[in-house]
Amino acid sequence: MTTLANQLVQAWQQPQTRRWLLLALSVGTLLLMGFYTVTEPAHLAHSHALDGVDWLGYAVCHRITERSFIINGRQLPLCARCTGMYLGVMVVFAVVFVHGRLRWTELPPWQLLLLLLGFIGIMGIDGINSYSHFFPDAPHLYTPRNWLRLLTGVGTGLAMGSFILPALAQTLWRVPVRRAPLGTFSQLVELLLVAAVAILLVLSNQPLLLYVLAFVSTAGLLLILGAINTILGLTLLRRDGRATRWRETAVPLLIGVLLAIIELSAISYLRFSLTGTMTGFPGL
Secondary structure (H helix, E strand, O other): OHHHHHHHHHHHOOHHHHHHHHHHHHHHHHHHHHHHHHOOHHHHHOOHHHHHHHHHHHOOOOOOHHHOOEEOOEEOOOOHHHHHHHHHHHHHHHHHHHOOOOOEOOOOOHHHHHHHHHHHHHHHHHHHHHHHOOOOOOOOOOOOOHHHHHHHHHHHHHHHHHHHHHHHHHHHEOOOEOOOOOOOHHHHHHHHHHHHHHHHHHHOOOHHHHHHHHHHHHHHHHHHHHHHHHHHHHHHOOOOOOEOOHHHHHHHHHHHHHHHHHHHHHHHHHHHHHHOOOOOOOOO
């Protein structure tokens, strides 16, 4: 028992172990919430938690039902493409967090940068082709599918996370690590493998998994907008590059996320006031 206890203590002293446990605890909490919610139709229909993430997603996403994944008759807060984008952001965050590279400030090398920009370009092509289907007489390259929207969205999310997280680190830290959190092809392969797992989880169409991923994707939205708010705020106030410990980043990051919630809520309120619907545009 003593040996086992020592091993557990030594494992807990490893920062990477603590980061894995924090991620596992977060996902486990969402799984417990989801199990309670999706097993009862009444709970799902009147879930205040899902209402909240619906409201945040409504600010940035068209939320057309036919272009969204569904949890037992209730669509996800973000459409298939937006779900993919912000899941991609969270994949980058999770991998960088687990490996302890959140202080790393450099953009990917040019070879990886071109690949990431290519992911954005592919989503652009798929988006234009998808949009053209609103007009029956317009030329179409192929029939749009939600799995394609999800796939191309994830690629763009990987690019977004790989660009924004280093910029955030550069803004926060007094002594940052001058390396790229995504710096090698092997690291890109790792990201792609984790992203592939996320895609398969969405496509499994399991209500419990979709419930968890609904919150994860919305967290990605708050992460990216909160990071942008933090970067702009610290830069404009000339308080960038001052943090030496993680506790010193708590206030600017919290303010950035709170501003993101306020901004998204205001946009959603304005949009709902103009359209009167939470599911797509009138007439579509």
